[in-house]
Amino acid sequence: METLLHEACKVPGEDSSSVLDKSSVVKVSESTTGDALVICNGSREETERCLEVKDGAISNGTVFNMQPSDAPIDIRFEDISFTATEGGILQRKSKKLILHDVNGRFPSGQLIAIMGPSGAGKSTLLNVLSGYSIQGVGGKVYINGNPRKLKAFRKLSCYITQDDRLQPLLTVNENMHIAADLKLSSSVSQKQKQVIIDEILNTLSLSHTKATRASGLSGGQKKRLSIALELVNNPLVMFLDEPTTGLDSSSCKQCLELLKVLARQGRTIVCTIHQPSAKLFEIFDQVYVLAKGRCLYQGGTERMVSFFRDVGFPCPEFHNPADYVIELASEEYGPEKIDTMVTKSENGKSLTYFQYPEKLLKTGSTGSAIFEDDSGELQATSKLNQLRVLMRRGYIKLKRDQTMTYMRIGVNIITALMLGTLYLNAGTDGSKVLDNYNLLFSILMHHTFTPMMLTILTFPTELSILIKEHFNRWYSLKMYYVSVTLIDLPLSIFCCFIFTTIVYYMTAQPLEIVRFSMFFVSSALVVFVAESFGLVVGAYFSVVNGTFLGPILTVPMMMFAGFGVSLKDLPTYLYWGSYVSYLRFGLEGVVGAIFGLNRQTLDCPEEQYCHYKYPKKFLEDIAVKPDQFGNDVIALVLFWFILRIGAFVVLKYKLHSLR
Numbered sequence: 001m002e003t004l005l006h007e008a009c010k011v012p013g014e015d016s017s018s019v020l021d022k023s024s025v026v027k028v029s030e031s032t033t034g035d036a037l038v039i040c041n042g043s044r045e046e047t048e049r050c051l052e053v054k055d056g057a058i059s060n061g062t063v064f065n066m067q068p069s070d071a072p073i074d075i076r077f078e079d080i081s082f083t084a085t086e087g088g089i090l091q092r093k094s095k096k097l098i099l100h101d102v103n104g105r106f107p108s109g110q111l112i113a114i115m116g117p118s119g120a121g122k123s124t125l126l127n128v129l130s131g132y133s134i135q136g137v138g139g140k141v142y143i144n145g146n147p148r149k150l151k152a153f154r155k156l157s158c159y160i161t162q163d164d165r166l167q168p169l170l171t172v173n174e175n176m177h178i179a180a181d182l183k184l185s186s187s188v189s190q191k192q193k194q195v196i197i198d199e200i201l202n203t204l205s206l207s208h209t210k211a212t213r214a215s216g217l218s219g220g221q222k223k224r225l226s227i228a229l230e231l232v233n234n235p236l237v238m239f240l241d242e243p244t245t246g247l248d249s250s251s252c253k254q255c256l257e258l259l260k261v262l263a264r265q266g267r268t269i270v271c272t273i274h275q276p277s278a279k280l281f282e283i284f285d286q287v288y289v290l291a292k293g294r295c296l297y298q299g300g301t302e303r304m305v306s307f308f309r310d311v312g313f314p315c316p317e318f319h320n321p322a323d324y325v326i327e328l329a330s331e332e333y334g335p336e337k338i339d340t341m342v343t344k345s346e347n348g349k350s351l352t353y354f355q356y357p358e359k360l361l362k363t364g365s366t367g368s369a370i371f372e373d374d375s376g377e378l379q380a381t382s383k384l385n386q387l388r389v390l391m392r393r394g395y396i397k398l399k400r401d402q403t404m405t406y407m408r409i410g411v412n413i414i415t416a417l418m419l420g421t422l423y424l425n426a427g428t429d430g431s432k433v434l435d436n437y438n439l440l441f442s443i444l445m446h447h448t449f450t451p452m453m454l455t456i457l458t459f460p461t462e463l464s465i466l467i468k469e470h471f472n473r474w475y476s477l478k479m480y481y482v483s484v485t486l487i488d489l490p491l492s493i494f495c496c497f498i499f500t501t502i503v504y505y506m507t508a509q510p511l512e513i514v515r516f517s518m519f520f521v522s523s524a525l526v527v528f529v530a531e532s533f534g535l536v537v538g539a540y541f542s543v544v545n546g547t548f549l550g551p552i553l554t555v556p557m558m559m560f561a562g563f564g565v566s567l568k569d570l571p572t573y574l575y576w577g578s579y580v581s582y583l584r585f586g587l588e589g590v591v592g593a594i595f596g597l598n599r600q601t602l603d604c605p606e607e608q609y610c611h612y613k614y615p616k617k618f619l620e621d622i623a624v625k626p627d628q629f630g631n632d633v634i635a636l637v638l639f640w641f642i643l644r645i646g647a648f649v650v651l652k653y654k655l656h657s658l659r
């Protein structure tokens with residue numbers, strides 16, 4: 001590590017470790033020689049001071065902060081209403097008004113709490129202000145006095161959900177690098193990214209957990225990592241839904257103090273919080289109290305007690321004002337008190353209780369290109385880069401995933417060995433043709449249920465991460481979807497190949513390369529189709545509903561496959577079913593591979609009756625045409641594509657409907 005004071009910024013008489021100050025501005029740029037980074041600090045009034053860092057290393061654990069490079073953001077909202085639509089697909093829809101024309105001001109550089117009892121509408125207001133909710137929203141949001149342009153605003157803000165939606169298999173450092181590679185422009189070098197990551201991890205006291213997987217972090221560390229990931233692109237506005245939920249009191253304090261530091265650097269930080277202790281309450285600069293979707297109080301934390309006095313409900317001595325306001329908002333002292341307070345606060349219009357109301361009134365329209373820029377892509381990097389980074393992340397996850405990788409390979413080997421033992425040498429035995437046919441169907445069942453159920457069970461977890469990352473503009477849905485499709489393909493092929501090889505060999509199927517290839521291709525296509533079907537179900541339904549619906553919806557596929565009831569015995573009015581059953585084409589493919597291609601008469605052991613020793617007769621009886629392999633492949637590929645596109649449409653609809 002070689003750390004030198006940058007000559008141009010050098011402050012005589014000071015040693016390098018004292019140069020960078022925690023509360024100062026920091027800029028990161030390339031040195032003039034191009035082989036080092038120059039990191040400068042200094043408040044607006046001070047002269048800049050810089051450190052030069054080589055090989056991505058920062059001097060002796062120095063802590064420093066990033067200050068947003070753009071102008072601060074003041075949020076003002078007027079007459080915000082939110083109407084939720086209730087009722088399922090087949091139910092009558094009803095409307096429910098949740099926010100009742102609330103108003104408010106969230107100034108920059110402040111840590112703001114949205115408080116209120118459960119069900120008051122805190123999360124709903126946060127969703128509306130962040131732009132997450134777009135349907136059923138009324139009223140206006142202004143950014144620095146100008147009407148909010150949603151796309152431009154989303155580029156400057158981030159939303160941190162209540163539950164920590166992290167990639168559990170990736171380490172803290174890997175999670176941060178993925179975020180940096182997706183959220184920072186490709187022109188930022190890896191060295192610069194490393195400096196930014198180190199700085200954020202230092203500030204959030206996560207440096208010592210760099211090599212720990214996210215699944216191994218404590219609740220507080222997970223929360224801080226969630227914040228760290230969104231800090232990578234230095235947002236001006238941060239919305240946090242209940243950041244203290246599930247944390248002990250010291251972690252809560254640490255988390256809120258950290259948010260306050262970030263706010264002081266010029267960000268607007270808004271979080272919902274349930275009922276903070278007096279100590280936590282003091283950390284906030286401003287509170288916005290909601291009750292039944294209306295604003296009870298808006299202003300400085302320290303001025304809330306005088307508000308209670310002015311409104312005629314003085315806060316009892318030694319009572320935590322945060323507890324008292326929740327008691328009032330929960331109607332513990334009568335419902336009329338809420339009306340009185342809503343009237344006094346003018347449903348959020350009154351600025352009387354702000355720390356510096358006169359400053360707020362002066363805040364006019366400060367136009368800036370970045371607030372107006374509603375054009376271009378939401379994501380910071382190209383589609384190709386998004387795909388590359390997502391593939392890299394997918395590969396790391398695949399390497400470490402016990403369920404999706406190791407269990408899947410294990411299940412394929414074990415099932416293949418079990419079937420191989422059960423139907424040992426059935427492939428050449430003329431007396432065991434029906435057993436062999438049962439085996440082929442069992443193989444297809446395995447290829448249907450294993451990938452389908454795995455996808456249904458695991459995708460909903462991925463979906464919650466996708467919703468967060470997609471909203472925070474990490475990547476486009478298309479690139480995410482392409483990466484999911486591509487990353488799984490090699491493993492699916494590998495598992496199918498191992499399975500097919502073991503079963504094929506143990507059950508003594510004809511050892512001909514053409515037959516084996518046909519068998520493998522049909523099996524692999526059934527796997528792809530079943531996986532895609534699982535994705536459609538997993539993308540729309542919860543794990544519970546998906547686990548129920550996936551197998552249920554597969555039953556008709558089995559019925560129409562031509563196995564239990566042969567296709568020639570299917571009633572004509574039900575024959576259409578055989579065209580929508582992908583298993584029919586899979587079965588035709590594997591049966592054709594084993595019994596088609598003019599297969600010779602099968603061996604018949606002595607003293608045994610071999611009803612089906614002539615494969616042609618068997619094929620006639622089960623009504624399977626052995627020469628349809630090409631059509632079977634085309635049909636299965638079509639099913640695969642249609643279901644993949646279907647899953648994408650469902651996913652897009654799901655993301656849209658949630659908003």
Ligand SMILES: Nc1ncnc2c1ncn2[C@@H]1O[C@H](COP(=O)(O)OP(=O)(O)OP(=O)(O)O)[C@@H](O)[C@H]1O
Nearest residue numbers: 084085086096098117118119120121122123124125
């Ligand atoms: N999409 C929706 N459909 C129906 N009702 C909704 C919807 N969204 C919110 N609500 C209702 O609106 C009210 C406010 O919900 P919200 O989640 O904003 O409350 P909250 O103050 O954040 O509560 P908590 O602190 O318990 O999270 C609740 O009664 C909730 O049931």
